[in-house]
Amino acid sequence: YKVVAMMNEIRLTRNGLNSILESVPKIYQLQPIDVILEELLRNLLKIVKSTNAFIFADNIFGNEGILMESFFKGIGKFDTDVNTFTRLFNPFLMVYAGSARMQKKKVRYEDGVFFPLINDKSECMGVIYVELSDDKNINLLDIFSKQAASSINNAFLHSPIHNL
Known part of the structure; x- marks a missing residue:
């Protein structure tokens, strides 16, 4: 029984890593940030067999004197505009999101991470x-989040070029 469970775990990990490898070329293409965020979420949900997720990111490369832009993209029950999302956002969820940002570590919250x-x-970001x-x-998601951060970072770095 242990061998079967271990083989299943290896298979799931291998499939998850393959999904990450398949998504990397797509998420590193220079595309508008909304397209990148949606692509990231779709690939993320394939890895974990989930239906609900969101990304909230700030463009920390804004020019001096210009307000920092924030970007939101949700999928599943979070597929809404940012104004509706902030009204629906549970205050405790906000605290945990802030904790993950400040500690720079994954943080578990009720049904998610x-x-x-x-x-x-x-x-x-x-x-x-x-x-x-x-x-x-969860370890695959940790790896994926690092790739996602790199992709979003590149999109923010290159966005001023597209706006010229």
């Missing part, structure tokens, strides 16, 4: 939240 989006300068039924693929 917050993963910080940390760029190559160790700055937290935002969070990914995904609802999980179990912790089986």
